[in-house]
Amino acid sequence: MEYQIILIGCGTVGQGFLEILDRKAELLRDVYKFEPKVIAITDMLKGSLLAPDGIQLKKLLEVLKAGKKLNDYPGPKEKTEDYLDPIDLIEQVEADILAEVTYTDIKTGEPATSYIKKALRTGKHVVTSNKGPAALHYHELKELAHLNQRHFRIEGTVMSGTPVFHLFETGLAGNEIREVKGILNGTTNFILSQMELEEMEYDEALKLAQELGYAEADPTADVEGFDAVAKVVILANAIMRGKIKPDEVNRQGISTLRKQQIIEAREAGLRYKLIARVKKVNNHIEASVTPEKLPLTDPLAGVMGAQNALTFDTDLLGKVTIQGAGAGRLETGFSILSDMLAISKSGKN
Amino acid sequence: MEYQIILIGCGTVGQGFLEILDRKAELLRDVYKFEPKVIAITDMLKGSLLAPDGIQLKKLLEVLKAGKKLNDYPGPKEKTEDYLDPIDLIEQVEADILAEVTYTDIKTGEPATSYIKKALRTGKHVVTSNKGPAALHYHELKELAHLNQRHFRIEGTVMSGTPVFHLFETGLAGNEIREVKGILNGTTNFILSQMELEEMEYDEALKLAQELGYAEADPTADVEGFDAVAKVVILANAIMRGKIKPDEVNRQGISTLRKQQIIEAREAGLRYKLIARVKKVNNHIEASVTPEKLPLTDPLAGVMGAQNALTFDTDLLGKVTIQGAGAGRLETGFSILSDMLAISKSGKN
DSSP: EEEEEEOOOSSSSHHHHHHHHHHHHHHHHHHHHOOEEEEEEEEETEEEEOOOOOHHHHHHHHHHHHOGGGGGGGGSSSSSOOOOOOOHHHHSSOOOEEEEOOOOOTTTTTTTHHHHHHHHHTEEEEEEHHHHHHHHHHHHHHHHHTTOOOOOEEEGGTTTSSSSHHHHHTTTOOOEEEEEEEEHHHHHHHHHHHHSSSOHHHHHHHHHHHHHSSSOSEEEHHHHHHHHHHHHHHHHHSOOOOOOGGSEEEEEEESTTTHHHHHHHHHTTTTEEEEEEEEEETTTEEEEEEEEEETTTSSSTTTTTTTTEEEEEEEEEEEEEEEESSOHHHHHHHHHHHHHHHHHTTTTO | OOEEEEEESSSHHHHHHHHHHHHHHHHHHHHHHHOEEEEHHHHHEEEEEETTTTOOOHHHHHHHHHTGGGGOOOOSSSSESOOOOOHHHHSSSSSSSSEOOOOOTTOOOOHHHHHHHHHHTTTTEEOOOOOOHHHHHHHHHHHHHHTTTTOEEOGGGGSTSSSHHHHHHHTTTOOOEEEEEEOHHHHHHHHHHHHHOOOHHHHHHHHHHHHHSSHHHHHHHHTTTTHHHHHHHHHHTTTTTTOOOOSSSEEEESTTTOOHHHHHHHHHHHHEEEEEEEEEEEEEEEEEEEEEEEEEESSTOOOOTTTTTEEEEEEETEEEEEEHHHHHHHHHHHHHHHHHHHHHHHTOO
């Protein structure tokens, strides 16, 4: 079945998604009966492109890889512009699915939340990898989707395309989830791994992470736990049915940890990890992001480097842990496709 | 929606399944719109029970817990018998789903394969945790299911209810699977863990496993790798689209491993695991079950005790590992429910 797609944001994730659609077109059509047709893209830096008959992805990817803009797309099109406001675009263009992959603003969730609302209200399914709307407005957006009989899907917001929400919805269906706990930030996990395995001090490990592109010039969002807080709030609300806000999460980062503490823990058979945790306590939901010393028998203790992992503690299956990438161009791009396949499978066009 | 269910086999797994249906009835109805009605059960040792209006599970579970037979069920019923042949039962009773949880015969796959064929031919979906039919006749049974527009689902055959097939079908959909490798036998993993952590010799660790109920009196199927072979064949055929038979698997067990080898590996930063592996080599599928020395950075190296785990190597997401229980009454019972929920969700009654 054909799905008309609007893409808001054409940076790393958006381009990763387009590349996957291009590479997998045949498989998606033949095996999954999913025929995506990207008809509009807008991006603050790269301009805008409308092509109601479908953008030829190979051509567009060549243009983007050459560092050019959407406006330079040479195929058949209705129009290009320096920048079409996503709100106008979503309102004016009929489509089946909005893929929202703009930047995360964890304070306001904007402007992405407005885009998502506009899309749901105009009858479009929404797929996003943006943590802002999911962390701040999950229940409101889910309710709006429900009212409009549309999907609102967020696989890419936690552990990029590693399928934590798919796992929860399908393989674990029927279980009560008593707790989720995980390593949700690759940067801090890389730093802690270096401090333990290479006996580096924190500053030295951070510098290496920055050199390798794992950490940003201002590493605050990662090392002080804010990124993991956004993700743990999403898990609390989407999986544990909580109604919590980021500032209700007990948060502690890793920047005050010293090599000495990590080595002492190791000598005691323990390993420091920045653990994001959500659990039910007396019928309400508590969430935290704090460094914890795990015994080496904990499945999360073995998760080294920039990997992520999440353990579901369930009533019927006991503990189930999924480990995989927590970031990446193709990995996060895949999360968008993955949610679209779930929409397609549900039979809603 | 109501689903009429026939259960063949009422041992540990069958009873675990019934207990879950009983405990979760309200949730299944309200959240998943799944209303199971068990209308017939037959078991070689426990007799047979037919109740077209639905067996009252609480009453039946009390009878079974008291060590009595299906024939002793006190609720409304059509008949009980010492033993109704499953083939006759499946042919004569109209139902939506057959749950097949009899014993595994890995040489012939019988009599379970005949039950499954009869069920598919008489218009019933089939859910099984039995490794025999899935390892020996996967493609034939899948094709028969397809012809009859029924499901043939096997979540419980590998890692009990830990959802490896659900993960493959949903969250990983769209990926090419380049390799799967895993720890699929809890008994051998427990023995290897004991040999390394407690520095036990093989015989001593095996004896402990037997005392704790992890290993059988005749441990051959586990320690020589036959159990893992059955599972790796299922993965090869169901996930990697191979067409291989158990005797084509390169198999080596753990009974000849010595403590000394394991300690030497540990000193080199490596850990012995019995690894089940399926990969594509020059366009055909190769499978093996052999002890391997893994670096500690491998997600499978951290899997200790009776746990199981499986790593999917994919083209878009890289490596995704799922870890969880590999056996257990509720865990395997849950696999049966889990497959039924997938059938229910697909909208086929």
